[in-house]
Amino acid sequence: MRRPRGLSLALTLLALGVIVVLGLGLATLGLQQLSRSRSLYADRQALYAAEGGVEAALRELRHDPSWTAGLPAEGPEEGSCTVEITNNFRGSTDLTTPEGGAVPPGTAWVLAAGRSGAASRDVGVLVKAGHGHFAHALGSAGTVSVAATTTVTGPLKADGAITSTATLTMLPRFGDGRVLGSGNLTLGANGKIVMDPTQAVRVRGDLSPGPPYTRVTGTAEVYEADATEATDPFVADGRITNGAQVLPNPDVALLLAPGTYVDHSGQTAVTGAFDLDGKVHYFPDGILFAASSSLSGRGTIVVGNGHTGDFRCALGSNTNRLAVNIVALDGIDGTTGGSRLVFRAGTFLAGLVYSHEDVTVEAAFRVDGSLYAYRSGAAQVSASDLCEVRQDDLAVYLPGFDDFLSPPTISVRSWRTL
Amino acid sequence: MRAPRGLSLAELLVGLALFSGALLVVMAIFPTAFGAARQGRELQSAVRLAEREVERMRGLEFDALAGGMATTVVPWTHDGRAGSTVYTVQGAVSEPLLDLKRVEVTVSWTDQESHLVRLVTRVARE
Numbered sequence: 105m106r107r108p109r110g111l112s113l114a115l116t117l118l119a120l121g122v123i124v125v126l127g128l129g130l131a132t133l134g135l136q137q138l139s140r141s142r143s144l145y146a147d148r149q150a151l152y153a154a155e156g157g158v159e160a161a162l163r164e165l166r167h168d169p170s171w172t173a174g175l176p177a178e179g180p181e182e183g184s185c186t187v188e189i190t191n192n193f194r195g196s197t198d199l200t201t202p203e204g205g206a207v208p209p210g211t212a213w214v215l216a217a218g219r220s221g222a223a224s225r226d227v228g229v230l231v232k233a234g235h236g237h238f239a240h241a242l243g244s245a246g247t248v249s250v251a252a253t254t255t256v257t258g259p260l261k262a263d264g265a266i267t268s269t270a271t272l273t274m275l276p277r278f279g280d281g282r283v284l285g286s287g288n289l290t291l292g293a294n295g296k297i298v299m300d301p302t303q304a305v306r307v308r309g310d311l312s313p314g315p316p317y318t319r320v321t322g323t324a325e326v327y328e329a330d331a332t333e334a335t336d337p338f339v340a341d342g343r344i345t346n347g348a349q350v351l352p353n354p355d356v357a358l359l360l361a362p363g364t365y366v367d368h369s370g371q372t373a374v375t376g377a378f379d380l381d382g383k384v385h386y387f388p389d390g391i392l393f394a395a396s397s398s399l400s401g402r403g404t405i406v407v408g409n410g411h412t413g414d415f416r417c418a419l420g421s422n423t424n425r426l427a428v429n430i431v432a433l434d435g436i437d438g439t440t441g442g443s444r445l446v447f448r449a450g451t452f453l454a455g456l457v458y459s460h461e462d463v464t465v466e467a468a469f470r471v472d473g474s475l476y477a478y479r480s481g482a483a484q485v486s487a488s489d490l491c492e493v494r495q496d497d498l499a500v501y502l503p504g505f506d507d508f509l510s511p512p513t514i515s516v517r518s519w520r521t522l
Numbered sequence: 523m524r525a526p527r528g529l530s531l532a533e534l535l536v537g538l539a540l541f542s543g544a545l546l547v548v549m550a551i552f553p554t555a556f557g558a559a560r561q562g563r564e565l566q567s568a569v570r571l572a573e574r575e576v577e578r579m580r581g582l583e584f585d586a587l588a589g590g591m592a593t594t595v596v597p598w599t600h601d602g603r604a605g606s607t608v609y610t611v612q613g614a615v616s617e618p619l620l621d622l623k624r625v626e627v628t629v630s631w632t633d634q635e636s637h638l639v640r641l642v643t644r645v646a647r648e
Contacts, residue, residue: 116537120544127548131555137562145569145639152576156624156644163622163646183642 146183146223151521153183154218154227158519161187161214162231166514169193169233183220189213193233193512194501196382196403209382209402210235210499211517226522234497236509238352238456238474241277241495245338245351246462246477247287247484250295254487258474258495259284263337264484266307268295276300277495286337288312291319299323308335351478352458352508354431359406359504360386380405380428384503393417395449402427402500409433409460412444420452425472427454427499434460434478442479454499465491472496564607564637568629571596572641575611575627584647587615587623607631621647 157175164171175187191212192199199207207213207230214229241258242248248260250268258277260266261284269292274281281303283289288309291297296319299305304325305317313319317326338351359365365384368391375394380403390411393399397417405428407413413432420426430453432443445459447469454472457463461479465487472494477485497513575594579587594611614626623645630638 113533113537113540116541120541120548123545123548127551127555131551131558134555134558134560134562138558138565139562141562141565141569144566148569148573148641152641152643156642159644159646160619160622163619166621166646 143223146220147225149183149220150218150223150225151227152218153185153220154216154225157185157187157216157218158214158227158229161189161216161229162514162516165189165191165193165212165214165231165233166511169235169512169514177219183218185216185218188215188217193235210501215522228520228522230517232515232517233501234513234515235499235501236506236512237278237495237497238476238505238508238510239350240474240476241493242475242485243338243351244477244485245479249484249486250491251486251488252490254491254493256493257281258493261285261338262485263287265290265309268292268297270294271296271298273298274300274303276303282306282334284334285309286335295319296321306330306332306335350508352476352505353478354433354458354504355507356433356504358506359384359431359433359502361503364503365406382500387411387413390414390443399426399428404429404431404455404500404502407432407443407445410442412446413459414446414448415451416448418449418451419447420454421450422452422468422470425452425454425470425499429455429473429498429500429502430457431502432459432461454496456498456502456505462486465489470494473498560633561637564631564633565639567607568609568631568637568639569641571609571611572627572629572639575613575629576625576641576643579613579615579625579627580643580645584621584623584645587625587645607633 160175172189172191174189177184177186188202189212190199190201190207192207192209193212195209197209201207201213205213210233212231214231216227218225240261241256242260244262247264248262248266250270250272252270254270255273257275259280259282263286265287266285267290274283274297281300283297283305285307289307289311297305299320299322301323303323304327305320306327308330311317311326311328320326336349339349365386368385368387370389371387372389373392373394374397377398380399380401382401382403384404384406386406388408390407392414393416395416399419413430430445432445434443443460444462445457446464448466450468452470456473457471457475459477461477463475463477463485466489468490469487470492473496475485475493596609596611597606609629609631612628616624618624625645626640626642628638628640630636
């Protein structure tokens, strides 16, 4: 048999082949790992740039809730970001994002696109606006009279007498749940005040019955003849914006800016269904909502100077508060008015109830927002039925009151990495 | 006549020469491969460290986020493998706009040469 020739060459080539494959395989794995790490680095740079863009947008919205400009690309070195915003904080109907999504009223959609090299990451955030809150849960430039079980969450302040013939429970809100009176505080036969231990009752006049103040429970801090700033009367004239002693007074030019409201001149009664439709509705001649009527939607009702808003129909329910602000005006024509609000059926609102003169409550009543009676010396808030007022952010944007509202609370409802 | 058994010296020498030459070429690939793998692992670890620091800083109260955060040196073992690299993690904070802070985290390390990764984000006051 002949010896096979070239065997050593074949063996050498085989061994070489194995080594080359091994070497190239290792090289590929190493380069792949490096490539993956570089991709991860670029991806994280893009992601943090996008998240930083969202933060920048939130900051803009907190400073200016009407902000719609968006942000141009920034930071080319470590990842750039552009921000688009669809702002519907103050809208009444859904807006549509450039991508086709719906943005409900009271919210804004922020889309931040981060880029770094070939990597891109988008972050989308739905933001809700709180519209801010007033300084008091209940404020009156005149008197406050309580004739039924009442809970006030947040500070209560009155220039005139505060009287109660039922149990008034005070709870703190935003750290404050005081009773502050520039006049007298009188607790009738069944009248008592239940306080939070951290809160105080301060009246500039007399508190009756007097010491040891057994009708005021829960707190040891009860002050008669109090001369501190807390019991200074409200500043009720003009649109003074410094300090918490100022009663809100709307800028009517903004509240009823031309073209922004629905004018119901000549209409004095509503007997059927009424859809607020996210708008400001102005009833210059007063309005009576008959027992047969019903309100739906969200918006603002403005009652004209010197007239009455008479609500005989149920408004909302205990489980579904009607998002509405009700404002009875003064001074639209430079005169002093005397507009009133009367609630004669179950009323459950999220918003502001504001009258230039009286607010009268004759049925179950709950407001998450604030309740104010403005007119110095003449106004009174009287509740003869179950009443709850809780200081809270307004549910519906109310133009013309910006100077008296806390900065709007901007809260993130959802945060999605797209 | 009997056929000669085994390899001739000439065959052996040619084979060895070919094998050695090719092996030298292939061996040159290995340091590159291992170097790339190590560099990849180090980069990945550095990015993770930077992420961890950014998240820690974002978790601070807005007012507690101050400029020139302390440098920390972290010996870091890659994926539980033997050996470790020492990373220097450094955070820096500036406030280019009121109520908006720029948070920058750099992680640096040295092997045959110096490396650095940098992550930048922004944080707004709530």
